[in-house]
Amino acid sequence: MTHSATPTALWFTRCPVPTATGIAADLGWLADEFAPDGIAVRSLQDAPAATARDHHYTHALDGLFREGGNVPALWARSRGEPTRLIGLTWIEERQVILVAADSAVHEPAGLRGKRLAIPRHPLPIDFWRAMALRGFDGALSTAGLSLADTVLVDVPADAHADQWSAELAALREGTVDAVYAKGATALAAAARYGARIAVELDDHPDRRTRINNGTPRPITVRESLLEERPDLVSRYLTVLVRAADWAADHTDELAGVLSRETGADAVSVAGAYRAHSHRDLHIDLSDERLDLLTQQEHALRAHGFLAAPVDVRDWAAPEPLRRAAAHGHHLATAKDPQ
Numbered sequence: 001m002t003h004s005a006t007p008t009a010l011w012f013t014r015c016p017v018p019t020a021t022g023i024a025a026d027l028g029w030l031a032d033e034f035a036p037d038g039i040a041v042r043s044l045q046d047a048p049a050a051t052a053r054d055h056h057y058t059h060a061l062d063g064l065f066r067e068g069g070n071v072p073a074l075w076a077r078s079r080g081e082p083t084r085l086i087g088l089t090w091i092e093e094r095q096v097i098l099v100a101a102d103s104a105v106h107e108p109a110g111l112r113g114k115r116l117a118i119p120r121h122p123l124p125i126d127f128w129r130a131m132a133l134r135g136f137d138g139a140l141s142t143a144g145l146s147l148a149d150t151v152l153v154d155v156p157a158d159a160h161a162d163q164w165s166a167e168l169a170a171l172r173e174g175t176v177d178a179v180y181a182k183g184a185t186a187l188a189a190a191a192r193y194g195a196r197i198a199v200e201l202d203d204h205p206d207r208r209t210r211i212n213n214g215t216p217r218p219i220t221v222r223e224s225l226l227e228e229r230p231d232l233v234s235r236y237l238t239v240l241v242r243a244a245d246w247a248a249d250h251t252d253e254l255a256g257v258l259s260r261e262t263g264a265d266a267v268s269v270a271g272a273y274r275a276h277s278h279r280d281l282h283i284d285l286s287d288e289r290l291d292l293l294t295q296q297e298h299a300l301r302a303h304g305f306l307a308a309p310v311d312v313r314d315w316a317a318p319e320p321l322r323r324a325a326a327h328g329h330h331l332a333t334a335k336d337p338q
Contacts, residue, residue, distance in 0.1 A: 006037055007063050007225075010232065013044035013056045015068040017183060017214055018091050020281050022067075024243035033239050039232075057124045059083050059220060065236060066220045069213035071127035071305065073220050074297055077315055078306040084226050084317040086237060087219035087283040088293060089244075095182040095210055097139050097199035098190050100171055105178065105198045108143035111136070114177040116150050117167040119157040128157065130305050131213045132167075135180030137299065138209040139199045168193040182212070211296050216289045226317060237283070237324035244281040285318045 012030065014021045024030045030041045044056055044064065055061040057072040059081050066073065067089075077083055099105045105114065116136050119128045133147070140146055153176050157166035164186055167179040172193055181190065190197070201210050219240070226233050294312045301309060 007039060007229070007232075009040045009042055009063060010034060010225075010236070011042050011044050011047075011055075011061055011064040013064065013066050013068065015214075016185075017068075017093065017217075018281065019067045019217070020089065020240040020243045020247070020283060021065070021219070023247055023281070024239050027243065027246070029239050029243060030236070033235060034232075054124055059222065062222055063225055064222055067217065067240075069127050069131075070216065070218050070293060070296055071130045071213045071300060072125050073218045074293075074300060074306060074310050075125040077220075077310045078301075078308045080308075082223040083220045083315075084223050085218050085285070085293075085312070085315045086221055086226070086233065086317055086320050087240070088216040088285060088289040089219070089281055089283055090207075090216045090289060090292075091214070091281060092202050092210070093183045093214055094187065095135055095138070095180075095201040095212065095215075096186065096190075096197045097135070097201075098168070098171065098179045098181055098186075098195040099177065099198040100174075101194055101196045103177065103196065103198065108139045108145065108199050110198070111140060111143070111178060112145055112149050114150055115153045115175070116147075117155045117170055117176040117179045118152045119155045119167055121157050125305065127213050130300060130303065131182070132180045133303055134212045134296070134299060135182070135201070136178075138201055138211065139180075142204050142206075142209055162189065164189045168195055171195060182214070208292065208295065211292055211299070216292050216296075218293065219283065226320065230320060233320045234323040234327065237320050238327045240283060241321075241324050244283060247281045283321060285316050285321055290316060 012021055012025065025043065034041050044061070052060075055064060056066070056068070057076065059066055059073070059076045073083070073085075097111070105111060116132075118132050120126060121128050136147060136150070140149065153170070155166050155170050155176065164179065164181050167176070167181075168189055170176045171179050178198065179195065204210070207215070219237075221233055290312055297306070297310050297312055300306050
């Protein structure tokens with residue numbers, strides 16, 4: 001196979017949540033994989049000012065891999081950005097509905113008629129707002145309710161403020177009755193504001209109630225890189241598959257990685273990511289996960305977040321992951337012959 005010219009750098013970006021990308025970067029594996037080729041692997045989060053930080057949302061940078069929330073990824077694709085979906089993960093992140101300590105709400109049915117905090121951030125794509133709407137959607141659906149059975153309250157939020165702080169401040173001031181939150185930082189913030197968990201979305205047996213920005217979480221790449229250097233894309237995914245395998249076998253070490261990735265303390269990490277969560281970093285493009293992402297696409301479009309429909313299956317490019325999985329199996333077999 002004849003390849004196009006080798007790029008001098010590959011970029012990666014990820015959100016402050018558990019990702020195979022974050023683990024691989026933290027362990028130095030991405031840099032090690034491409035160093036022999038003279039390719040630098042750089043984090044967009046550490047990029048100089050000349051490299052636009054909004055590329056994390058727009059994905060408008062050649063050679064960029066993105067593992068993060070599906071709201072910006074779907075938004076970019078809906079605007080015509082030439083990206084391809086090369087993997088999906090699913091990790092339970094402790095999605096909860098928070099209320100004041102003295103609230104009478106103790107279950108989803110209690111949200112009927114309540115004032116729900118819906119943040120509004122000055123971002124290219126307000127994924128925080130989308131997350132709140134989808135989180136309340138999921139919680140209400142378990143009681144046969146919908147957003148129409150509640151009062152949605154806009155809560156202006158500073159894009160640079162601590163996560164959930166505007167909503168929790170509104171809860172403390174009594175201008176809203178409930179706040180959606182998720183992950184380690186949410187539990188830490190709830191403790192600071194004296195909020196109480198009224199609904200645990202993770203406890204519901206139907207995972208469709210937990211479809212949100214990070215569930216499922218996509219891995220995307222610029223289409224130009226996939227077309228010109230599919231070998232580099234497969235090698236990149238091979239490293240991520242290896243990182244996911246490592247996470248499944250190194251629970252104690254993983255806790256430290258998650259703390260660094262999320263910026264939360266060990267107690268919050270332990271509370272947010274349940275004992276089984278490390279297994280969920282495995283990457284696939286199964287029909288189930290593609291269906292879950294399709295449901296998210298429909299909901300985001302209904303809420304007005306997408307400029308145009310996104311055909312999730314048409315967006316998906318499964319071949320790089322197939323090659324990565326096969327290569328990873330070959331390496332494992334070579335190291336551990338039966």
